[in-house]
Amino acid sequence: MPFFVFDLPVAVGVVAEAIAIVLALVVAPHGRRPSSALAWIVLIITVPALGIILFGLIGSAKLPAARQERQREMNRLISHAAHEIAPVIARYDSPGWLSSIAHLNEQVGALPLVEGREARLLSTFDDQLRALIAAADGARTTLHVEFYILALDDTTAPFFAALEDARARGVQVRVLLDHLGSAGYPGYRRARKELDRLGVEWHLMLPIQPFRGRYTRPDLRNHRKLLVADGDLAIVGSMNVIDPSYERRKNRRRGLRWRDLMVQVRGTVVAEVQVLFITDWYSETDELLDLAEPLPPNGGGDLLCQIAPSGPAFPAENNLALFNSLIYAAERRLSITSPYFVPDESLLGALLTAARRGVAVELFVGAIGDQLFVFHAQHSYYQDLLDAGVRIYLYPAPNILHAKHLTVDDLVGVIGSSNMDIRSFQLDLELSLMVCSRAFTDDLRRIEDGYRAVSTELTEAEWSARSRLHRIGDDLARLTSAVQ
Numbered sequence: 001m002p003f004f005v006f007d008l009p010v011a012v013g014v015v016a017e018a019i020a021i022v023l024a025l026v027v028a029p030h031g032r033r034p035s036s037a038l039a040w041i042v043l044i045i046t047v048p049a050l051g052i053i054l055f056g057l058i059g060s061a062k063l064p065a066a067r068q069e070r071q072r073e074m075n076r077l078i079s080h081a082a083h084e085i086a087p088v089i090a091r092y093d094s095p096g097w098l099s100s101i102a103h104l105n106e107q108v109g110a111l112p113l114v115e116g117r118e119a120r121l122l123s124t125f126d127d128q129l130r131a132l133i134a135a136a137d138g139a140r141t142t143l144h145v146e147f148y149i150l151a152l153d154d155t156t157a158p159f160f161a162a163l164e165d166a167r168a169r170g171v172q173v174r175v176l177l178d179h180l181g182s183a184g185y186p187g188y189r190r191a192r193k194e195l196d197r198l199g200v201e202w203h204l205m206l207p208i209q210p211f212r213g214r215y216t217r218p219d220l221r222n223h224r225k226l227l228v229a230d231g232d233l234a235i236v237g238s239m240n241v242i243d244p245s246y247e248r249r250k251n252r253r254r255g256l257r258w259r260d261l262m263v264q265v266r267g268t269v270v271a272e273v274q275v276l277f278i279t280d281w282y283s284e285t286d287e288l289l290d291l292a293e294p295l296p297p298n299g300g301g302d303l304l305c306q307i308a309p310s311g312p313a314f315p316a317e318n319n320l321a322l323f324n325s326l327i328y329a330a331e332r333r334l335s336i337t338s339p340y341f342v343p344d345e346s347l348l349g350a351l352l353t354a355a356r357r358g359v360a361v362e363l364f365v366g367a368i369g370d371q372l373f374v375f376h377a378q379h380s381y382y383q384d385l386l387d388a389g390v391r392i393y394l395y396p397a398p399n400i401l402h403a404k405h406l407t408v409d410d411l412v413g414v415i416g417s418s419n420m421d422i423r424s425f426q427l428d429l430e431l432s433l434m435v436c437s438r439a440f441t442d443d444l445r446r447i448e449d450g451y452r453a454v455s456t457e458l459t460e461a462e463w464s465a466r467s468r469l470h471r472i473g474d475d476l477a478r479l480t481s482a483v484q
Helices: 008-027 036-044 049-056 065-082 098-109 124-137 157-168 179-181 187-196 247-256 269-284 318-329 345-356 372-379 382-388 422-427 438-454 460-464 468-481
Strands: 114-122 141-149 170-178 201-205 227-228 233-238 257-258 264-265 303-310 333-337 360-366 391-395 400-401 405-408 412-416 430-436 456-458
Touching: 065 269, 098 303, 098 318, 098 430, 114 124, 114 269, 114 430, 114 438, 124 157, 124 227, 124 233, 124 257, 124 264, 141 157, 157 170, 157 187, 170 179, 170 187, 170 269, 179 187, 201 269, 227 269, 227 430, 233 269, 233 303, 233 412, 247 405, 264 269, 264 303, 264 430, 269 303, 269 430, 303 400, 318 405, 318 412, 318 422, 318 430, 333 438, 345 360, 345 382, 360 438, 372 468, 382 391, 382 460, 391 438, 405 438, 412 438
Parallel strands: 141 170, 170 201, 257 400, 333 360, 360 391
Antiparallel strands: 114 264, 114 303, 141 227, 227 233, 233 264, 303 430, 333 405, 391 456, 405 412, 412 430
């Protein structure tokens, strides 16, 4: 006579498998690109335990609800403040497409096209550190500092000394540093202790402190790098405040040094950088710094500038929209520098199309990388790029090319903290500065010329000769990069 025997382990397994299937087929695809959704489905169904745990940790690319509401409130305030600036229109010597791209940036990021008086590139670490110190030394009222990584070591000690001097002069110094971005380095704890000793008001960005009631998905990070002195001068770009070896013994043994690019700006555009700091400060502290005074009016600047913020709080993937628009607008020449180049389908399509319609496209990347999976995922795109006629230049070891910028034709350049990868498009808070100026673009071109002079161009024959194991590793890394 048949009878039913309840087997608890089997029942648990059936329920778990059912949960995995529902999660994979119903929950995971919602709001994701097909490639990302498919990667999650494969992971959850093939390795249910790992897939469910990872989805629980990093499955949602949204910031906490309270932070999203603060960002929406700040966007309204930014929009209101931005309307105090007289609109700037493209000049006779600007490309015809600039106005539409500036309008796009304003629609998705709330900050308009404004004028700038100065945009000075800082291409070496020594120049960058000196500029940060000089800005701190020159500050008289306020000094706002925000970096993904802020560490106190022998190299960065002079900057902290400049902060101490600023505090002694009565300057109001405020500092933001990303929690996980900074926490992995020995200089992080020293930096916190030093900031406390100096009496600097500082806060962690996107802290992961569940026992204090503060938790954010661990791979959502604030990746911005900026400094604003007195609302008059700003420095932005890709540099972190840490020794160029990133405080790693193995890096020092290999002679590794990170190479970045920063830009110092003056003029109305500084107010846009200041507004972005105020937004991030409010998001972390609930303290709204003074926005009562209107942004300074345009006038007297030779540059057209626009700050384009992006991150999980912005639903339109602002930086991706900007990059795609500029790539499609390019008519003659397009140069891209990105340490982590893992494009989504739209960006890859834009680049391949640009190359095939006759634009001279070149990509500067490192011959070596510091992120293994990203480095191999990046390799998986090289064949398509080479086939389309994109020229790829490998910046030589022992340098890690960490600069992030692009130039379009002869008049427009973009520099900032944003990589061209899925993390920067969807997960990280970023800052990009677009500048329309022949002189500025010429300066960026000279830096690119310097890259090219020391780099090795990757040939199709060389790339086709790589091992089968290399190809498999690249393809697997490409698949995992879509799990966002």
